[in-house]
Ligand SMILES: Nc1ncnc2c1ncn2[C@@H]1O[C@H](COP(=O)(O)OP(=O)(O)OP(=O)(O)O)[C@@H](O)[C@H]1O
């Protein structure tokens with residue numbers, strides 16, 4: 118008989134630091150189908166908001182999803198990814214594939230993205246312990262290295278790492294608390310030949326110069342290694358604890374499947390943003406700038422979970438940009454490249470011409486769009502000086518050179 122797994126979905130309502138039950142999620146993992154129904158008492162709340170504004174509008178109807186393994190978008194976004202799963206599985210003393218989607222949903226903790234939570238019973242209270250303090254970073258980095266090497270990590274340290282590892286993404290990381298805020302600390306990874314935390318820091322700062330909104334970033338020296346700190350935009354500290362804002366990736370906003378790469382598209386995302394009453398024209402132009410910047414710095418890992426939307430005073434809006442890193446390239450070799458999403462008339466081809474080809478879909482007349490691109494290109498062309506000023510080593514700067522070929526060409 119097909120398995121049927123259940124979780125109670127809780128939500129941190131705007132302004133609240135304690136979650137309330139919103140409904141029941143049933144997953145049929147063998148069929149890849151999920152169902153969700155809101156609880157009657159939740160629907161009676163004046164303050165009720167959808168747990169997923171795209172797939173699960175408020176209402177009494179049971180909704181079903183058969184994409185993304187039966188996970189509704191906001192649920193998938195709140196679930197750990199490759200890295201978080203590695204940590205959770207190590208804690209459970211099993212290989213990551215021994216746990217299923219529902220295990221990962223239920224085992225995720227206070228560091229998960231967004232404002233939803235998953236519990237085994239209505240009585241289950243708030244998760245104990247929050248993300249570790251910044252001062253633990255040295256131990257956490259050591260533990261993350263040991264895990265990647267397949268080594269063992271003591272139970273106390275593993276628990277501490279786990280407390281901060283439910284956010285998504287593949288690279289080793291841990292949410293930490295510093296200066297009354299939560300930050301995603303992104304570590305060097307096993308096998309890195311470049312100093313990625315510093316390169317990401319410099320690239321994000323360059324994106325800011327090109328008119329893109331980014332979260333505050335800092336570099337921390339942890340035993341001689343750089344760790345990138347990215348301030349979390351979905352958490353805000355109050356005297357009562359942390360408030361949590363809803364988070365939806367572009368994958369969820371556009372209702373795409375994680376495996377259906379052909380569907381992923383910037384202009385389509387722009388259309389979806391325009392249709393959703395929440396989008397403002399300046400947001401769609403911001404999306405255009407992010408697409409163009411990904412061409413200029415050759416960030417080919419711009420998949421739809423690397424674009425986010427966060428709930429704020431005016432509903433969901435594009436979140437500050439994150440995870441912008443040049444994909445290494447060899448000078449002169451394979452100068453043509455593709456982004457992860459369609460840009461324009463020539464599909465995923467990463468050229469400025471292609472980026473400009475459908476500019477009206479981004480609310481920009483061709484002349485206006487050309488001006489935006491020219492302005493961004495002029496700023497990005499100075500990437501080398503900028504990288505060096507931010508302490509990127511000569512070797513790493515040289516390695517990044519081929520990635521910026523379109524900015525300087
Ligand atoms: N500043 C932020 N505030 C809140 N959530 C964030 C922030 N930055 C990233 N996230 C969330 O954390 C996830 C992981 O972050 P990020 O993409 O930087 O990690 P990564 O491991 O480099 O990812 P990838 O697997 O795409 O390489 C994102 O997909 C997003 O859901």
Ligand SMILES: [Mg+2]
Pocket residue numbers: 286287422423440
């Ligand atoms: Mg990412």
